[in-house]
Structures are given as structure tokens and as C-alpha cells.
Amino acid sequence: xxxxxxxxAPFASRRHHPAVTALLVVVFWMIAAALVIASxxxxxxxxxxxxxxxxxxxxxxxxxxxxxxxxxDGGLSHALGxxxxxxxxxxLTEVVLTAEEHQGWFTLLGSPxxxxxxxxxxxxxxxxxxxxxxxxxxx
Amino acid sequence: xxxxxLSLSLLALGIVYGDIGTSPLYALRExxxxxxxxxxxxxxxxxxxxxxFWTLVVVVTLKYHxxxxxxxxxxxxxxxxxxxxxxxxxxxxxxxxxxxxxVFGAALLYGDGIITPAISVLSAVEGLQVATPFFNxxxxxxxxxxxxxxxxxxxxxxxxxxxxxxxVMIVWFATLAALGVRGILLHPSVLLALNPWHAVTxxxxxxxxxxxxxxxxxxVATGGEALYADLGHFGERPIQVDWFFIVAPALMLQxxxxxxLLLDDPAAAVNPFYLLAPKWMLYPxxxxxxMATIIASQAMITGAFSLTRQAIQLGYLPRMAIVxxxxxxxxxxxxxxxxxxxxxxxxxxxxxxxxxxxxAGAYGVAVAMTMIITTILAFAVVRExxxxxxxxxxxxxxxxxxxxxxxxxxxxxKIAAGxxxxxxxxxxxxxxxxxxxxxxxxxxxxxxxxxLSPELFIQSLRRRPPVRVRGTAVFMHRDPDSIPASLLxxxxxxxxxxxxxxxxxxxxxxAAHVSxxxxxxxxxxxxxxxxxxxxxxxxxxxxxxxLLMRLDNIQPMExxxxxxxxxxxxxxxxxxxxxxxxxxxxxxxxxAQSAANFxxxxxxxxxxxxxQIEL
Numbered sequence: 001x002x003x004x005x006x007x008x009a010p011f012a013s014r015r016h017h018p019a020v021t022a023l024l025v026v027v028f029w030m031i032a033a034a035l036v037i038a039s040x041x042x043x044x045x046x047x048x049x050x051x052x053x054x055x056x057x058x059x060x061x062x063x064x065x066x067x068x069x070x071x072x073d074g075g076l077s078h079a080l081g082x083x084x085x086x087x088x089x090x091x092l093t094e095v096v097l098t099a100e101e102h103q104g105w106f107t108l109l110g111s112p113x114x115x116x117x118x119x120x121x122x123x124x125x126x127x128x129x130x131x132x133x134x135x136x137x138x139x
Numbered sequence: 140x141x142x143x144x145l146s147l148s149l150l151a152l153g154i155v156y157g158d159i160g161t162s163p164l165y166a167l168r169e170x171x172x173x174x175x176x177x178x179x180x181x182x183x184x185x186x187x188x189x190x191x192f193w194t195l196v197v198v199v200t201l202k203y204h205x206x207x208x209x210x211x212x213x214x215x216x217x218x219x220x221x222x223x224x225x226x227x228x229x230x231x232x233x234x235x236x237x238x239x240x241x242v243f244g245a246a247l248l249y250g251d252g253i254i255t256p257a258i259s260v261l262s263a264v265e266g267l268q269v270a271t272p273f274f275n276x277x278x279x280x281x282x283x284x285x286x287x288x289x290x291x292x293x294x295x296x297x298x299x300x301x302x303x304x305x306x307v308m309i310v311w312f313a314t315l316a317a318l319g320v321r322g323i324l325l326h327p328s329v330l331l332a333l334n335p336w337h338a339v340t341x342x343x344x345x346x347x348x349x350x351x352x353x354x355x356x357x358x359v360a361t362g363g364e365a366l367y368a369d370l371g372h373f374g375e376r377p378i379q380v381d382w383f384f385i386v387a388p389a390l391m392l393q394x395x396x397x398x399x400l401l402l403d404d405p406a407a408a409v410n411p412f413y414l415l416a417p418k419w420m421l422y423p424x425x426x427x428x429x430m431a432t433i434i435a436s437q438a439m440i441t442g443a444f445s446l447t448r449q450a451i452q453l454g455y456l457p458r459m460a461i462v463x464x465x466x467x468x469x470x471x472x473x474x475x476x477x478x479x480x481x482x483x484x485x486x487x488x489x490x491x492x493x494x495x496x497x498x499a500g501a502y503g504v505a506v507a508m509t510m511i512i513t514t515i516l517a518f519a520v521v522r523e524x525x526x527x528x529x530x531x532x533x534x535x536x537x538x539x540x541x542x543x544x545x546x547x548x549x550x551x552x553k554i555a556a557g558x559x560x561x562x563x564x565x566x567x568x569x570x571x572x573x574x575x576x577x578x579x580x581x582x583x584x585x586x587x588x589x590x591l592s593p594e595l596f597i598q599s600l601r602r603r604p605p606v607r608v609r610g611t612a613v614f615m616h617r618d619p620d621s622i623p624a625s626l627l628x629x630x631x632x633x634x635x636x637x638x639x640x641x642x643x644x645x646x647x648x649x650a651a652h653v654s655x656x657x658x659x660x661x662x663x664x665x666x667x668x669x670x671x672x673x674x675x676x677x678x679x680x681x682x683x684x685x686l687l688m689r690l691d692n693i694q695p696m697e698x699x700x701x702x703x704x705x706x707x708x709x710x711x712x713x714x715x716x717x718x719x720x721x722x723x724x725x726x727x728x729x730x731a732q733s734a735a736n737f738x739x740x741x742x743x744x745x746x747x748x749x750x751q752i753e754l
Contacts, residue, residue, distance in 0.1 A: 077291050084287045091280050095273075104276070112276040119490045122280055126287055126486075136475075 024070040029086045032062035033093070033108055040107050052117055055110075056124050063128035072134070079133045083126035090125060148377040152312070153304030155369045155378055156386045157435030158255055159199070159362025160308065163315060163393045164262040164412050164428060167191070169355035169499045171401060171408035174556055177345055177352050179405035186341020186349070188332035188398040190356045192391060198360045198510070198546075202539045204382055207367050207513060208375055210520050215651035215678060216370025218244040218509065219449045221516040223650060223677065224524060237519055239573070242455060244512035245446060246568035248364070250505035250561025252443040253481060255361075256436030257488040258502050260285055262495035263428035269413040270421045282489050289433055290482035293440060296464020296471050304434050311431040312389040314424070318415050319389070322396025329399040353549035354503055359394070360546075361506045362435075364513065368442055371651060371678065443481060444474045445678075452647040452677035454579055455572040457731035461680070484564070492557060501557030503550040505565060511543040571727070574716070578724030581715045582705065583617055585752050590621035593642070593664050600666045605636045607667070611698045612637035613687065615734065619644040619672050625703040625748040637699065640668045645681055645738065652676035659690065683738040700740045704747040 016024065035058030044051035063083075071078060090108040097105040104111070109125070110118035152160075170176060170187045177183045212220035222241035225234065261282045267274035323329055331337070342349045366378055397411040407414040416424050450456040462473040492498045518536045521527040527535075550558065616623035623642065630636060642664075653676045660672045671690070675681050684695035707725040709718065716724070735745045 077294065080287060080291050084284050084291070087280060087284050091277050091284070095277060098273070106276065109276075109280060115493070119279075122283060122490065123486075126283065 021071075024066070025082050025085050026089070028062055028066040028070060028082075029089050031065070032059055032086065033090065035059075035062060037107055052120075055121065059121075059124045059128045060131070064132050066129055067132035067134075074133065076130055076133050076136050079129040080126070082129045086129075087122065087125045144377055144380070147373045148380050149305035149309070151305075151369070151373040151377050151381050152308040152385065153434045154438045154441070155366045155373065156308065156312075156362065156381060157304075157431065157438040158259070158365050159360070160312060160315075160386060160390070161259045161263070161428070161432050161435045162359050162361060163390065163397065164432070165258065165495050165499055166355065166358035167394060167397045167401075167411050168408065169358060169496065170352050171411075173355050173496055174500055175348065175351040175354055175552065176408075177348055179401050179408050181402055182337075182344060183341065184329075184398050184401050185332045185337040186345075187352065187356065188329065188394060189335055189337035190341065190353070191359050191394050192333050193335055193338060194356055194360050194542075195387065195390065197538070197542050199363045199366075200382070200387065202510075202514070202542075203363050203367055204379055206535065206539070207517055208370060208378070210517055211370055211375075213651045213676070214371050214374070217368035217446070217449075218248065218364075218513060218516070219446065219453065219677070220371075220651065221513065221520060223453070224520050225516065237516060240512050241516055242572050242576075243565065243569050244509045244516075245450060245455075246565040246572060247505040247509045247512075247561065248368075248446055249443060249568045250564040251361070251364075251509070252439045252446075253484040253488060253564060254498065254502045254505075254561060255439040256286060256289070256432075256481075257282075257485045257492075258495050258498040259432035259435050260289075260429065261489055261498060263425065263432040265410070265495055266413045266421065266425035266428060269410050270425070279489060279493055283486050285429065285433065286436075286485055286489065287482065289436055290440070290478055290485075293478050294462065294464070294473050294475070296473060304437075307427075307430050307434060309385075311427060312385050314427060315393040316389040319392030319394070319396030321417075322399040322415050323392065324399075326399035326402045329395050329402060332395065332398060350545075351549055351552055353546055354553050355499065357503050357507060357546045357550060358499060359390070360510075361503065364506060364509050365438065365442065367513070368446075369438075440478070440481060443477055444472050447474055447477050448472060449677045450572060452675065452679075454647065455576050457575055457727045458734070458737040460732050460736065463680075488560070497557065500553050501560045503546075504553055504558035505561035507543065507547040507550045508565075511540065511547050514539045514543050570720075570723075574720045574723050575727055577716055577720070578727070582707070582752060586624065586703075586705075587618050587621055590618065590624075591627065592620065593622055593668075593670065596622045597665050597668065600636075600668075604666075605630060605634060607638050608635050610637050611639040611641065611693055612701060613641045613643050613683075613693075613698055614701045615643050615645070615683075615738070616703060617644065619670060623701075623703060624750055625701045628748045628750070629701060629746075636667075638667055641687075641693075642668065642670045643673065643683070644671070645673045645675065645683065648674050648676055650676050651678040653679065659686070661690070681738050683740060685739070695741050696744060698744060700735070700745045702734050702740075702745060702747045704749045705752045706749060708751050708753050710753050 036055045039051050039054035039058055043054045066082065067074065067079065071082070074082075094105055094108055106112065106118075108121075110121045112118060167187070171179050171183075177187070208216065210216075210221060210224065212223045215223075218241055222238060222245075225237050225241070261278070264278050264282045264285070267281075268278060345352070366382070370378065393412075396415055400407050400411050400415050404414075413421060413424065447456060447459065448461060451458055459474055459476045462475065464471045464473050488498065488501070492501065514536060518532055521532045521535070522529070554562065612629075614623045614626045616625070619642070626640070626642070653674045658674055660674075662670045664670055673681075673683075673686060683700075684698075687693040687698065688695065705728070707721075707728055709721045709725055715721075734740075735742060735747075
């Protein structure tokens with residue numbers, strides 16, 4: 001007798017427990033934040049414009065990785081929720097670090113002195129995960 | 140009020156009065172710290188407070204709560220209800236102008252719907268800046284995060300959380316009143332501002348700058364139109380009870396309290412609402428204000444969904460997906476397309492303007508125009524439908540018109556500072572609505588050109604009977620006086636006809652609801668063919684299978700629904716519309732939700748037969 005076992009769904013296609021989803025959101029935010037900080041630290045001294053492009057690129061790559069490996073079947077609402085959570089975590093981090101260092105720490109969202117770039121980063125943090133959504137609603 | 144009335148009153152506090160109830164966050168600040176601010180002198184404070192009080196009395200209380208609220212369209216209010224009362228079918232030049240005005244007024248409401256969430260949530264979060272400048276860089280990001288969450292939440296509907304809106308707003312209005320009393324106790328003489336003479340002397344002393352401050356004073360009344368638009372949800376009494384016993388007293392005490400604070404400390408003009416509160420209360424007040432503004436925004440978003448559905452049913456917008464978020468409440472709907480457009484525009488506004496003070500420049504123009512249009516339409520209604528004499532109608536209308544015109548003129552000075560935005564939105568929506576309406580009229584005319592009458596068709600069937608197959612076929616079409624092209628195509632190509640054929644025309648009426656006895660008209664034409672006309676109100680949803688089940692127990696899964704699918708060809712020469720409008724209409728036709736979805740037809744039972752139509 002042959003027992004046919006259905007193939008396991010890839011990790012990204014499974015419906016995760018909400019706690020796992022939350023953990024994945026935080027992990028991928030940490031990756032995104034690390035990439036943004038690295039761009040700011042290593043690229044900006046040489047080329048501020050290059051650093052800006054690298055930061056946006058870092059967020060897009062992280063968002064793509066999240067949608068590819070953590071939530072392949074996630075819908076648009078989920079992606080926007082993830083983007084908002086990433087923005088919330090970034091705000092929280094900046095507030096905490098600013099309070100600790102007693103001076104403005106704006107590495108994740110960009111300096112308020114560069115309002116246009118800060119707005120661009122704000123939009124990218126929120127909407128980057130939504131750019132890679134494959135379906136409007138989750139199955 | 141009975142128990143139900145009281146519960147409606149509680150619910151209405153959040154939905155109807157969210158917008159006007161959150162104006163104290165920014166209205167008085169803009170009078171003394173905005174683009175057209177006047178200096179904070181005692182005379183100016185008394186003058187502005189007097190203007191605020193009399194604006195609330197004349198515009199909100201007398202015009203909306205006493206006068207306009209009486210013009211309901213079978214219980215429904217709002218500018219489209221007025222349009223329905225005036226009627227869109229018979230056209231004279233004057234009536235066409237009124238219809239265009241009403242449609243433009245409806246388009247303006249979308250501009251308001253975008254600005255209200257942006258300005259109200261932003262002004263609430265700005266309370267953090269009063270606590271410490273440390274939070275300055277985070278006001279815009281935090282506001283955007285809140286707004287995204289608010290729009291994301293829409294597809295769940297408000298049925299679950301709607302119950303907390305009323306209690307939160309009770310706490311909000313109680314807080315407004317308590318803080319107001321606290322301020323008045325600082326300077327009890329501020330109560331003298333209720334004397335209209337202060338408003339008169341204010342204009343006399345300040346000249347043009349005094350007139351321009353009306354653009355900021357008007358912010359206290361911007362939610363006025365909402366109470367009329369929400370008439371159908373709550374009815375006249377609960378809305379009036381809320382206003383006269385809770386909202387108006389709380390707002391007046393709050394504005395007087397802010398005025399008293401300014402008399403005591405002119406530097407408080409930077410944010411009189413938050414500076415009126417004791418320091419310990421600041422953070423809880425930011426939280427409460429944010430909740431109140433979220434509720435106000437929710438009301439505007441829901442209002443935009445409702446307005447869009449009305450416009451679709453009245454034939455001014457293409458069909459769009461409508462999701463019902465509550466099985467119990469038919470009015471609880473979610474429209475993904477509208478939600479996304481509102482979210483994108485609201486977020487862009489917050490990021491673009493950056494502060495509620497800058498946004499206040501954009502706020503007011505659209506509302507002032509909507510209000511004056513409402514006054515004009517109400518005049519037409521009292522003259523033509525209520526039979527008022529010209530003298531009486533003018534006697535009532537002229538004071539409101541003068542007040543509306545003064546506010547509108549003052550607000551036009553804000554166009555360069557951001558007022559262009561709601562006008563741009565309204566222009567786009569107006570072009571969309573009128574193009575869709577006109578395009579549909581032309582399309583209907585083209586389709587009826589050379590159409591076959593039912594009588595001739597039946598005669599030809601009798602002469603040459605086709606093969607009849609089992610089952611029921613429903614042919615849906617617009618013109619009940621002709622045979623649908625899809626039926627002729629079907630007969631031509633398949634050479635067969637179902638045993639039972641229903642020619643179904645669904646029309647949307649200018650009334651909000653249609654009573655059951657008036658809903659269906661059926662007529663047997665012979666040869667197994669029946670003509671059925673179904674009428675729906677513009678606040679009702681169309682469900683064709685459910686209707687046919689009720690009609691003759693026609694099973695949806697045993698019926699074939701035939702729909703015509705027109706592909707529009709834009710050609711030179713016919714000239715019914717400008718070419719860009721023809722292309723725009725053709726694009727809307729392609730992107731409109733399919734009739735099958737809109738009429739809730741089972742997808743597996745639908746046959747679409749295409750035809751190319753030259754516009």
C-alpha cells in the first residue's frame with residue numbers, strides 16, 4: 001500500500017499563528033533597519049544621494065524578502081499593516097534613542113531638516129511591503 | 140425621546156457631530172495664529188468669539204437644524220437627496236443648472252472627506268508638541284500611521300466598535316464643556332462676547348483683515364453639512380436633541396473658555412485648546428482628542444462610501460464593488476476603491492501640508508461652496524415643491540445666502556494657500572460624474588437606435604417560431620420598450636430560445652427607498668416572454684436573484700442571465716462629447732464593476748454577449 005502524503009506548504013504560504021506573524025514582522029523590520037543604518041553609516045559620507053538611494057533600496061529589498069519568505073499569500077491589507085507596524089517600530093526606536101542620547105537621532109526616517117526625503121522614507125516604510133503583494137485579499 | 144431615540148442620539152454624537160465637535164482643536168487658533176490671523180487684543184477676542192457664537196446660531200442652528208433638515212427625501216438628507224427632490228428626469232435650462240450645482244456640491248463633499256481626517260487627526264496629535272518639542276518630528280509620521288490603520292480597518296466595518304463611539308464622544312463633549320468652564324472662570328466677563336455688537340465693532344475696527352478672519356471663523360461650522368447628510372441614519376429628533384442639549388452648549392463653553400484663556404494669556408494663541416487644559420491632563424487629552432478625531436474621520440469615510448453608492452445608483456458614477464460589513468445593518472458598507480483613493484489622498488495631504496495650521500488653509504473653501512449650494516437648492520425646493528410664496532422664500536433664504544456668501548468670499552482668499560486642493564478634487568469628481576452621466580445617456584440613445592419593439596418581435600416569433608429549450612433566460616437591459624440586443628444576438632447565433640424569457644429592466648429611482656408594492660411591474664408579452672421592471676431607491680442594494688426568487692420562485696442556479704457587453708469605439712465626427720470625455724467614458728466603462736457582480740448574479744450562470752458601439 002502506498003501512502004500519499006500531501007506536500008507541505010512552503011513556510012511563506014502557511015497561515016501563521018499571530019504571534020509568529022508578529023515575530024516575523026519584527027525580524028524583517030530589524031533587517032530593514034540594519035540595512036538603512038548601514039547605508040547611512042557607510043555610504044552617506046561618500047555620497048549623500050547614493051545613501052538616500054541605498055536606504056530606499058534597502059527597504060524595498062526587505063519588503064520583497066518579507067513578502068517572498070514570510071507572507072507569500074498575504075493580501076494588501078496585511079502588507080499595509082506590516083508597513084504601518086514597521087513605521088511604528090521606527091518611530092519608537094528614534095524616540096527612545098533621541099531620549100537616551102539627548103539629541104535628535106533620525107537615522108531610520110531621515111532628518112526633519114530634509115523634509116522631502118523624510119516624506120519619501122515615510123511612504124517607503126509604509127508602502128514597500130504592499131508593492132510586492134500578489135493578491136488583493138488573503139485566501 | 141424613547142429608549143430607541145436615546146440610543147440613536149448616542150450613536151449620532153459620534154457620526155453626526157464628530158466633525159463639528161473636533162473643530163475646537165484648531166478653529167480659534169487659526170483666528171489668532173493662522174494665515175489671516177488678527178492680533179490677540181481683548182476687542183478682537185470678544186469680536187471673534189461673538190462671530191463664532193453667531194455663526195453657530197445662524198448657520199448651524201437656524202439654517203441646518205431648523206430649516207434645511209425639513210427637506211428630506213423619504214427620510215434621507217444630503218445634497219443628493221435635494222437633487223432627488225428637484226428631479227433629474229425632466230430638463231429645463233434652470234433645472235439643468237440646479238442639477239449641475241447639486242452634482243458639483245456632491246463632488247465638493249469628496250474634498251471635505253479627504254481634508255477632515257487629515258486636519259482633525261493631525262491637530263489632535265499636535266497636542267504632543269504642546270507637551271514637549273521633543274515630539275515635533277514625530278507628529279506627521281504618527282498621524283500617517285494612525286490614518287493608515289484607520290483606513291485599513293474599514294473593511295471590518297464599524298458594527299463591532301460603533302457602540303463605543305457614542306460613549307467616547309460623550310466623554311469628549313463633557314471634557315470640552317468642563318475645560319470651557321475652567322477657562323470662563325478665569326475671565327467671566329468673556330460671556331459678554333455673546334453680544335452681537337462685538338462682532339459689528341470687530342468688523343468696523345479691523346476692516347479687510349477682520350473680514351478675512353471669517354475664513355478661520357468658518358472652521359467652527361464646517362461639520363454643519365454632515366448633520367443634514369446623516370439625516371437618514373438617525374432621523375430629525377435625535378440629531379436635534381444632541382445639538383441643543385449636548386453639542387452646542389459644549390462647543391460654546393469650549394470656545395468661550397479658549398477666548399478667556401486668550402484674554403488672560405495672549406501667547407496661548409499658539410494652541411489654545413491644549414493650553415486650556417491643566418498640565419497633568421495633557422497626555423490623556425491627546426489620547427481622547429485622537430480618539431474623537433478618529434471617530435470624526437470614520438464618519439466622513441462612511442459618508443463618502445454612502446455618497447458614492449448614492450451617486451452610482453443615481454447614474455452619476457460607474458459601478459464599483461460594494462462590500463457589506465454587517466448582516467444586520469444594510470447601511471454598513473465598505474467600498475475598496477473609494478477607501479484606497481481616500482487613504483492615498485489623505486496621507487498625501489498630511490505629508491504635503493505637514494501641520495494642521497497649513498491644512499486649515501485648504502479647509503473651508505469646499506464646505507463654504509457646498510453650504511451655499513445647499514441654500515440655493517433649498518430655495519428651489521421650497522418654491523417648487525413646498526409651494527412657498529416668492530416673498531416668504533426670499534425672506535428666509537436671503538439671510539442664509541448672505542451669511543454663506545460672506546464665508547465663501549472670505550474663504551476664496553485661502554485658495555492659493557491650499558484651498559485649490561479640494562477644488563481640484565471636486566473638479567475631477569465633477570468631470571467624472573458628468574462624463575459618466577452624459578456618456579450613459581448617449582450610449583442608451585445609440586442602443587435604442589434601430590431597436591426592435593417587443594410587439595414586432597413577438598409577431599416575428601409567431602411567424603417563424605424558433606426551437607425552444609428548457610429553462611428560464613433572463614435578459615437584462617436598460618430600455619424596457621425595446622428588445623435587448625443580447626436577445627437578438629442569441630437568437631441569431633443559437634437559433635433557439637428558452638421556454639421562459641424574462642426581459643428585466645432595473646432602474647434606480649430618485650427616492651431613497653421604494654416601497655415593496657411599487658417595486659415590481661410585470662407584463663406578459665406572449666410566446667413565453669415576460670417584461671419585468673424593477674425599481675430600487677438610491678439607498679438600496681440590488682439583488683436580482685433574490686428578487687426573482689421572491690417573484691416566481693425562480694431558482695438562481697437554474698436560470699441563465701444574459702448581459703450585453705458594450706465595447707465603445709471612439710470615432711471622429713459624431714461629436715456627442717469632447718474626445719477626451721469620450722475616451723474617459725470608454726475607460727470608465729472598461730473598468731466599471733461588471734453588471735453580473737453588481738446585480739449579484741451567480742458567475743457560473745451568466746452569459747455576456749458583446750457589441751461594438753460608436754460613441
